[in-house]
Amino acid sequence: EVQLVQSGAEVKKPGESLKISCKGSGYSFTSYWIGWVRQMPGKGLEWMGIIYPGDSDTRYSPSFQGQVTISADKSISTAYLQWSSLKASDTAMYYCARHEGVAAGSFDYWGQGTLVTVSS
Amino acid sequence: SYELTQPPSVSVSPGQTARITCSADALPKQYAYWYQQKPGQAPVLVIYKDSERPSGIPERFSGSSSGTTVTLTISGVQAEDEADYYCQSADSSGTYGVFGGGTKLTVL
Numbered sequence: 255e256v257q258l259v260q261s262g263a264e265v266k267k268p269g270e271s272l273k274i275s276c277k278g279s280g281y282s283f284t285s286y287w288i289g290w291v292r293q294m295p296g297k298g299l300e301w302m303g304i305i306y307p308g309d310s311d312t313r314y315s316p317s318f319q320g321q322v323t324i325s326a327d328k329s330i331s332t333a334y335l336q337w338s339s340l341k342a343s344d345t346a347m348y349y350c351a352r353h354e355g356v357a358a359g360s361f362d363y364w365g366q367g368t369l370v371t372v373s374s
Numbered sequence: 375s376y377e378l379t380q381p382p383s384v385s386v387s388p389g390q391t392a393r394i395t396c397s398a399d400a401l402p403k404q405y406a407y408w409y410q411q412k413p414g415q416a417p418v419l420v421i422y423k424d425s426e427r428p429s430g431i432p433e434r435f436s437g438s439s440s441g442t443t444v445t446l447t448i449s450g451v452q453a454e455d456e457a458d459y460y461c462q463s464a465d466s467s468g469t470y471g472v473f474g475g476g477t478k479l480t481v482l
Contacts, residue, residue, distance in 0.1 A: 301471040358464035360407040364416040
């Protein structure tokens with residue numbers, strides 16, 4: 255059974271750094287892209303970017319390029335989403351999901367989401 | 375940046391057919407995908423590659439494509455289908471993905 259298990263909720267202050275994780279199991283982690291999706295409170299889904307854990311090839315949406323870093327550690331089947339300096343506007347639910355193909359593909363399995371709250 | 379356009383809301387009575395559209399210039403070149411999201415839950419893929427249905431998704435969900443518009447059709451709508459629905463595709467060069475703004479389906 256394919257599973258993506260995300261790290262727990264975070265409460266941070268503006269300016270702080272953060273790295274959240276997503277551990278995959280039940281499939282070949284290095285053979286599928288994995289991506290991140292943002293959902294701000296009461297708003298829609300936003301495609302942030304994807305990574306291919308096999309070779310760490312990474313693609314970002316222009317809206318998120320330079321704002322976050324996506325990485326993966328294939329030795330522990332885990333993908334990461336990282337911020338160097340959080341803003342209040344980063345408050346959102348973040349989902350990881352397995353991505354079929356490169357950018358023109360679907361998210362077929364989803365994690366449970368990680369709620370990030372940034373507040374002074 | 376590239377955008378997919380969906381109607382904000384669609385309302386239907388139980389047993390009727392709901393149609394949710396998604397429009398963008400690059401849709402003739404790129405596949406579209408549809409997700410259902412209920413409150414407090416992660417999204418679920420209900421249609422892939424314009425019209426294919428993943429295993430476990432009821433047959434009443436179908437997808438179609440015509441030019442720059444793709445359509446999610448839910449036949450014989452049930453109360454449990456009330457949710458937000460999002461289309462997803464990629465820009466014309468297939469460099470990055472994008473979601474539509476979402477459509478809230480209300481079952482009257």
